[in-house]
Every structure is written in structure tokens, then in C-alpha cells.
Amino acid sequence: MIIAEITGSLPATVGCFAAAIGVGLIGAKAVESVGRNPDASGKILVQSILGMALAEAVAFYAIFLAK
Amino acid sequence: MRSLSLIGLFSPAFVFASSEGVKPSATDLFDIAGVPISNSILTTWIIAALIIIGVRLAVGTPKLIPGKGQAVVEGMAQGLRDALEPIVGKQMIGKTFPLLCGFFVFILLMNWSGLLPGVGTIKFQTADHGWQDAIRPANSDLNTTFALSVLSFVAWTYFVLRYAGFKVLVFDLFGNKADKKEVGMLMWVLLVPIFFAVGGIEVVSIAFRLISLSFRLFGNVFGGENLIHALGGIAPYVAPALAGLLEVLVGVIQAFVFTLLSAVYIGLICNHEGGHDDEHAH
Numbered sequence: 001m002i003i004a005e006i007t008g009s010l011p012a013t014v015g016c017f018a019a020a021i022g023v024g025l026i027g028a029k030a031v032e033s034v035g036r037n038p039d040a041s042g043k044i045l046v047q048s049i050l051g052m053a054l055a056e057a058v059a060f061y062a063i064f065l066a067k
Numbered sequence: 068m069r070s071l072s073l074i075g076l077f078s079p080a081f082v083f084a085s086s087e088g089v090k091p092s093a094t095d096l097f098d099i100a101g102v103p104i105s106n107s108i109l110t111t112w113i114i115a116a117l118i119i120i121g122v123r124l125a126v127g128t129p130k131l132i133p134g135k136g137q138a139v140v141e142g143m144a145q146g147l148r149d150a151l152e153p154i155v156g157k158q159m160i161g162k163t164f165p166l167l168c169g170f171f172v173f174i175l176l177m178n179w180s181g182l183l184p185g186v187g188t189i190k191f192q193t194a195d196h197g198w199q200d201a202i203r204p205a206n207s208d209l210n211t212t213f214a215l216s217v218l219s220f221v222a223w224t225y226f227v228l229r230y231a232g233f234k235v236l237v238f239d240l241f242g243n244k245a246d247k248k249e250v251g252m253l254m255w256v257l258l259v260p261i262f263f264a265v266g267g268i269e270v271v272s273i274a275f276r277l278i279s280l281s282f283r284l285f286g287n288v289f290g291g292e293n294l295i296h297a298l299g300g301i302a303p304y305v306a307p308a309l310a311g312l313l314e315v316l317v318g319v320i321q322a323f324v325f326t327l328l329s330a331v332y333i334g335l336i337c338n339h340e341g342g343h344d345d346e347h348a349h
Contacts, residue, residue, distance in 0.1 A: 049323070056283070061279075063286065065278075
């Protein structure tokens with residue numbers, strides 16, 4: 001008896017799930033470090049945007065490159 | 068037409084959501100001397116012509132005491148230069164800045180051009196494919212983003228080989244960076260094959276940059292276009308506008324990230340003064 005069935009692309013699911021967690025971790029650390037040192041907010045913003053773009057790119061590989 | 072109505076019969080979602088979504092590949096409009104010109108190429112040309120004409124008209128003839136248009140353009144260029152100088156290094160900023168500024172302005176305006184009214188809505192009918200879009204933003208075509216990343220890679224090779232030299236590159240990738248006085252001779256010899264293997268991994272990651280740069284930009288722009296298209300089918304006029312606002316932000320961020328990553332790749336090898344505090348990007 002089939003209770004649930006996975007429709008859609010499994011590689012894309014796992015990839016996007018991992019990317020979302022990665023981006024969330026970067027955001028959490030960025031917020032925490034701004035809380036510790038509010039003057040560094042501009043530099044932290046630049047670093048965290050770069051980190052988030054790199055982490056999110058893995059989601060695009062999973063969507064478009066997975067068979 | 069009959070097949071289209073049959074599809075409509077069998078998928079009730081057809082009524083609620085718009086049809087199959089945005090096509091990931093651009094459709095060809097016409098041929099110039101045997102080379103097919105797609106709708107994204109046409110958009111690229113039009114927007115690029117507008118950029119060139121716009122900047123030329125704003126600046127006029129550049130004067131020592133700037134007029135208003137020249138001051139605006141200079142302010143933006145100076146802001147970008149100040150952001151990129153600590154990454155690339157003082158001796159390289161003069162040589163790399165035209166390329167990096169070009170990347171930023173090109174990608175930014177191409178991303179934003181995908182939000183103008185008319186993109187995705189002006190369609191024409193072809194014989195075999197039905198309705199096709201007449202205008203597509205440049206970066207929603209993988210060809211454009213791949214061309215940009217190839218350009219970035221070729222520029223990286225040129226700048227590194229010309230200004231840092233082949234030996235510095237090889238040492239940076241494969242060289243044993245341990246200090247002989249700290250670790251001792253035996254340990255240093257044992258570390259040589261490890262650093263060599265690390266260099267091999269580095270070479271793979273450098274080659275992967277071609278794919279990563281292109282797919283990051285393509286995925287963001289194409290995904291945003293798809294989002295607007297899908298929301299247009301569900302909640303017309305309001306939700307696509309909100310998604311469009313998100314796309315404005317994403318367009319800025321992706322342009323900035325592309326430029327910043329190109330600068331970081333060059334700066335990792337060429338930047339010698341100060342410390343590099345940038346993370347090691349793949």
C-alpha cells in the first residue's frame with residue numbers, strides 16, 4: 001500500500017533544503033556578530049551577502065544540473 | 068489547436084495557473100547571415116545601446132569641473148572602485164576596474180530590464196510553438212551568463228599571468244607553504260605531496276568557477292522570472308508586483324556578487340599587501 005509518493009525531483013529537493021539551511025546559518029551568524037559589534041555592520045553585510053550567494057548557488061546546481 | 072484544448076481538458080490547473088512556465092531557453096526570432104538571433108540577444112543589444120547612449124549623453128564631453136550628469140556617473144564609479152580596491156589591491160585596481168565596473172553595470176541593468184512592462188507579456192505567435200515571448204531579459208538565457216563567466220575566467224587568466232606571473236600562480240596552488248624552521252625537515256618533506264594534492268583540488272575548483280558563476284546568475288534571474296510568471300497566474304496584478312520588487316533586490320545582489328567574486332578570484336593571487344580576509348571561494 002502506497003502511503004505517500006514522491007513526485008517531482010528529489011535531487012532538487014535535497015539541494016534546495018540544504019541551501020536554505022546554509023543561508024539561514026549565515027544570516028544567524030551575521031545577526032549575532034552585528035549584535036556583538038554594531039559598528040562593523042557594513043563589512044558584515046558585504047561578507048554575509050557574498051556567503052549567502054555562494055551557498056545559494058548550490059541550490060541552482062541541484063535544480064538545473066541534476067538529472 | 069485541438070491538442071491545446073485537450074490539454075486544457077485534462078489539467079484543471081491550466082485554469083488557475085498560467086501554462087508551462089517560462090521557457091529556460093530563448094526562442095529564435097530571425098537569422099542574420101545564418102546565425103539565429105534569439106529574443107534575449109535582441110534585448111541585450113537594445114539595452115546595451117541604451118546604456119551606451121545614456122552614459123554618453125549624461126557625461127557629454129568630460130570636463131575637469133563636472134556637470135551634473137558627469138558627477139552622477141563619477142560618483143557611482145568611484146563608489147564601486149572604493150568597494151573593490153581592498154579586494155584586488157592597489158596595483159591591480161587601475162587595470163581591472165574597467166572590466167569589473169563593466170560587469171556590474173551590465174549585469175545590473177540587464178537584470179533590471181527584466182522587470183520592465185512588456186517583458187514576458189508581449190508575445191507573438193509562431194507556427195509550430197504557439198505563443199512565444201518577444202522580449203526576454205539577457206541573463207535569463209544560460210548562453211549570456213556563460214559568456215560572462217567565460218569572459219571573467221579569461222580575464223582572470225590574463226591578469227594573473229601578466230601581473231603575478233606563472234611561477235607565483237603555480238607556487239600559490241601547489242607550493243609547500245609550511246615554514247621549514249617551524250615544522251622540521253622531515254615533516255616538510257612529508258607535506259609536499261599533500262600540498263600537491265591540495266593543488267589538484269584547487270585546479271578543479273578553479274575550473275568549476277566557469278559553471279558556478281554562470282549558473283548562479285542564470286538561476287537567480289530565470290527563477291525570478293519564473294516566479295513572477297507563476298504568481299501572475301495565481302494572483303494577478305498584485306503578487307507579481309511584489310515579486311518584482313524582490314527581483315530588484317536580487318538583481319542588485321547578483322550583479323554585486325558576480326563582480327565581487329571576479330575581483331576576489333583575481334585578488335587571491337595578485338593581492339600582496341595587507342591581509343586577505345576574504346573567504347576561500349569555490
